[in-house]
Amino acid sequence: MVTGSTFDVEALGWFARRFDPSLALENAWRLPIWKTGREALADAFGLETGSHFLRHHRGLLPQLWERQITQALRAMLLEAPDRTLERSQALISALTGPRAPRLERVDLVTADQADRMDLAVHYRTVDDQRGCLVVEAKLESELSDTQLLKYLTGLERNYPRREQRHMWVVAPRRTARTMTVLGRRENVEWKFATWRRLLLNWQRALPEDPGSDVLSLFSEIWKRTGGN
Structure with missing residues (x-):
């Protein structure tokens, strides 16, 4: 739900996990201006790119310093x-x-x-x-x-x-x-x-x-x- 200009973070977090598990990171979707649903995430993170690192498989590298x-x-x-x-x-x-x-x-x-x-x-x-x-x-x-x-x-x-x-x-x-x-x-x-x-x-x-x-x-x- 949207109340004023603040997006319901819990609802957006649920959607992020459904849309792309890579986005289910704390605070990753807390941006000041949102559209709705899938378009919001795609615009915020540039997911229109076919090969995007947020869609890419993880765990191939050790933890980096x-x-x-x-x-x-x-x-x-x-x-x-x-x-x-x-x-x-x-x-x-x-x-x-x-x-x-x-x-x-x-x-x-x-x-x-x-x-x-x-x-x-x-x-x-x-x-x-x-x-x-x-x-x-x-x-x-x-x-x-x-x-x-x-x-x-x-x-x-x-x-x-x-x-x-x-x-x-x-x-x-x-x-x-x-x-x-x-x-x-x-x-x-x-x-x-x-x-x-x-x-x-x-x-x-x-x-x-x-x-x-x-x-x-x-x-x-x-x-x-x-x-x-």
Whole structure:
């Protein structure tokens, strides 16, 4: 039942489980605006895609931790040379939106290497500009006081112009600690996204069938982050 603008969560949860068991995750369907029934779920989660990670079989991977997730995402981006550019473009578009730079090539993808950045995609755009996308991935741990500034200081040496840098903190939810650190003046360039937003938008930006390995990985990350 709908009372004002609030959907009856219990009723929607029952429908979610009937429609797709993958959606039966706590809080996964609590969105502010709903249509009714099946259309609501399809619109909210982009289920119009034929091959969607929320429809994909789970349990193929062990429980993933932060470093394992970023290493797995790096491996996915580098799985095949002809897919690296496509998947990297989809990633930066998922986070940045319509104004995302258009990539010509990807020069390097790192995950938790010497610079300690969780995931970094170094690229060149179609108008021959160098740039870097950084994802600081969080699960249980919180941001430290200085890590984001250290990353920025390192990036500025190779990417001196602000438009060359796209830096995101991705976590299951906004915590008071996260927003306090991001609210500091020195961290103004960093943006925040939930894992739910990243995965759903990345799925939409990928080709119709990105392959079973991608779907399995997205599904396991969704499960690991609680669909938040």
